Amino acid sequence: MAKISSASEPTQSPTKTVHSRMTLRPRSTVPMKENAIAKRPKVAAVRKKSSKLDANKPKKPPTAFFYYLEDFRKGFQEQNPDVKSMREVGKACGEKWKTMTYEEKVQYYDIATEKRAEFEKAMMDYVKKKENGEYDDYDEDSEYEE
DNA sequence: ACGATGATTGTTCGC
């Protein structure tokens, strides 16, 4: 089945304006990373540390993978009530995610794309405020004079 | 008891 379901055809979006670049093209890029597996322990450390960093910056919307994870987790917990941490689910989900076909992933990609639109607006507002003057949440007590 | 961590991929920003 080389044809894709007409339910959601990202390759064909006549009614919608095509953005500069859509990340919906896995087949275009050929992932050939094998031994270049670098660990990212910072992701966890950053969690709490940068939570405060994005005081004015809009938080990034969950990616398609996260949406799939949300759905996948529910089914996974039901089938595997013994499983406790979500870390294991993430691994299982990640593995399956790679096995998922484009049509299946596209569903979640569509959600993420829509979410990004909202994020884009938030970013515009963020930039706008930034141009006005970068401000941290100054408390009234923290009065500053020049 | 609370805090930090770890793991998943995707997206976005910064330089």
Next chain:
DNA sequence: GCGAACAATCATCGT
């Protein structure tokens, strides 16, 4: 263009 950082979640470990 590449790299670094960060998005949600929660069980578990460490102090």
